[in-house]
Amino acid sequence: MARKPLTEPRKTASQERSRATVDALIDATARILVKEGFDKASTNRIAEVAGVSVGSLYQYFPGKEALVAAVVERHQQEIMQTFREGVAGILAQPLEKAIRQIVAVAVKAHRVDPKLHHVVAEQIPRVGKLEKLATFNGENYTLFRTYLESHRHELRVDDLELATFVCVTSIEALTHNAVLHYSKAFPDETMEALVDESARLVTGYLKAS
Amino acid sequence: MARKPLTEPRKTASQERSRATVDALIDATARILVKEGFDKASTNRIAEVAGVSVGSLYQYFPGKEALVAAVVERHQQEIMQTFREGVAGILAQPLEKAIRQIVAVAVKAHRVDPKLHHVVAEQIPRVGKLEKLATFNGENYTLFRTYLESHRHELRVDDLELATFVCVTSIEALTHNAVLHYSKAFPDETMEALVDESARLVTGYLKAS
DNA sequence: ATCAAAAACGAATTATCGCTCGTATTCTGT
DNA sequence: ACAGAATACGAGCGATAATTCGTTTTTGAT
Numbered sequence: 341m342a343r344k345p346l347t348e349p350r351k352t353a354s355q356e357r358s359r360a361t362v363d364a365l366i367d368a369t370a371r372i373l374v375k376e377g378f379d380k381a382s383t384n385r386i387a388e389v390a391g392v393s394v395g396s397l398y399q400y401f402p403g404k405e406a407l408v409a410a411v412v413e414r415h416q417q418e419i420m421q422t423f424r425e426g427v428a429g430i431l432a433q434p435l436e437k438a439i440r441q442i443v444a445v446a447v448k449a450h451r452v453d454p455k456l457h458h459v460v461a462e463q464i465p466r467v468g469k470l471e472k473l474a475t476f477n478g479e480n481y482t483l484f485r486t487y488l489e490s491h492r493h494e495l496r497v498d499d500l501e502l503a504t505f506v507c508v509t510s511i512e513a514l515t516h517n518a519v520l521h522y523s524k525a526f527p528d529e530t531m532e533a534l535v536d537e538s539a540r541l542v543t544g545y546l547k548a549s
Numbered sequence: 550m551a552r553k554p555l556t557e558p559r560k561t562a563s564q565e566r567s568r569a570t571v572d573a574l575i576d577a578t579a580r581i582l583v584k585e586g587f588d589k590a591s592t593n594r595i596a597e598v599a600g601v602s603v604g605s606l607y608q609y610f611p612g613k614e615a616l617v618a619a620v621v622e623r624h625q626q627e628i629m630q631t632f633r634e635g636v637a638g639i640l641a642q643p644l645e646k647a648i649r650q651i652v653a654v655a656v657k658a659h660r661v662d663p664k665l666h667h668v669v670a671e672q673i674p675r676v677g678k679l680e681k682l683a684t685f686n687g688e689n690y691t692l693f694r695t696y697l698e699s700h701r702h703e704l705r706v707d708d709l710e711l712a713t714f715v716c717v718t719s720i721e722a723l724t725h726n727a728v729l730h731y732s733k734a735f736p737d738e739t740m741e742a743l744v745d746e747s748a749r750l751v752t753g754y755l756k757a758s
Numbered sequence: 759a760t761c762a763a764a765a766a767c768g769a770a771t772t773a774t775c776g777c778t779c780g781t782a783t784t785c786t787g788t
Numbered sequence: 789a790c791a792g793a794a795t796a797c798g799a800g801c802g803a804t805a806a807t808t809c810g811t812t813t814t815t816g817a818t
Contacts, residue, residue, distance in 0.1 A: 355785070358795060378674050382775060393797045398777065462675045465587055499742065506723060506746050513722030514715060533708065537715050544753040564815070567765060591805055602767045607807065765814070783796070
């Protein structure tokens with residue numbers, strides 16, 4: 341019987357104190373990623389910043405990658421939460437309104453800790469467990485597709501799959517780039533104009549002429 | 550006088566032989582990046598694969614980062630070359646045709662060594678010198694803007710700067726995602742449809758109704 | 759043929775970092 | 789108050805790189 345190596349730390353933190361340790365470690369990782377960049381995020385450094393010993397770190401995480409993955413996952417959860425709230429009840433809305441709202445929410449979502457988002461997008465190599473953390477996630481995709489399906493009769497696209505791809509990819513890229521690369525070049529009023537333009541782009545593409 | 554540290558290797562390779570060495574090193578780096586991934590690209594490994602000693606490596610490159618930067622730069626040059634050729638004489642074309650051609654060329658450009666492109670996009674942390682190697686480059690942007698300016702009268706957009714951003718970002722993201730993430734999910738015919746759809750997206754947005 | 763500059767070599771040094779493990783401390787239930 | 793379980797500690801081991809430098813080989817000019 342090949343026994344699984346006992347080196348797999350179980351994070352089953354049962355006591356209050358240990359849960360705090362886990363949180364401190366994830367927080368510290370996020371702070372380091374933002375303030376010092378990915379390469380400075382060594383396990384020793386993370387433990388130090390968290391005010392915890394390396395030993396404790398390895399009690400709860402199998403390694404650095406797991407820490408980073410935890411940070412990314414937490415961040416994506418926050419973003420998705422923002423997103424879900426923002427698009428609630430959108431199915432009932434007409435196309436123009438719905439799209440505009442989706443774009444606006446996408447911008448808002450990208451503004452949930454933009455610094456961290458930037459690091460995640462630009463500095464973290466997607467290797468190993470991080471590989472599956474795709475650029476845009478599936479829930480998003482499904483959400484949008486569902487809207488398109490329920491409004492199919494108003495649309496002039498025939499391949500909904502393809503249309504979803506086109507729309508989701510465009511909106512994601514536009515909001516991502518605007519917030520993370522051009523937030524200085526784009527003053528607030530330009531950002532609003534960008535939301536309008538993006539919405540027009542997508543609406544024009546979808547709407548039956 | 551604070552003298553610059555002599556540790557800065559100058560790549561002034563004067564002889565034929567040394568230029569070959571430099572090439573071999575860059576080639577080897579690219580091959581390793583593609584076949585084994587970013588973390589396996591150590592200086593010793595690169596030298597080994599290049600059939601060259603580590604010492605020689607440091608004669609011409611200050612470190613691993615410089616090697617990777619050289620690979621990325623070379624790759625971007627190739628892509629831009631493809632791009633330039635593909636959009637030559639496009640200024641004379643009408644909007645629909647021009648946009649379609651641009652999209653098609655963007656797909657073609659993304660297919661110049663997609664494996665390497667994938668590694669560059671997903672695995673290489675943009676830190677230090679790699680930071681400025683932006684996702685989409687300025688020449689592209691300028692090229693597109695020039696087209697829009699010369700066809701301004703046909704368009705219904707008023708802010709050309711913003712319009713350029715919207716179009717370039719969308720086209721880049723759509724072609725990038727399609728080629729690098731969905732090339733298996735998208736059979737060739739779907740890819741063609743995608744080019745059509747992308748062109749329609751952008752054309753509809755730009756064209757005066 | 760001779761020599762100095764250029765290029766190449768690679769073992770050895772140095773640096774970094776992930777991770778372990780024996781020990782100390784704290785908590786929880788009785 | 790006590791015991792055992794959970795948590796925390798952190799110096800130090802081992803592995804993997806990065807980088808140097810004294811030496812050798814090749815080249816081009818004279």
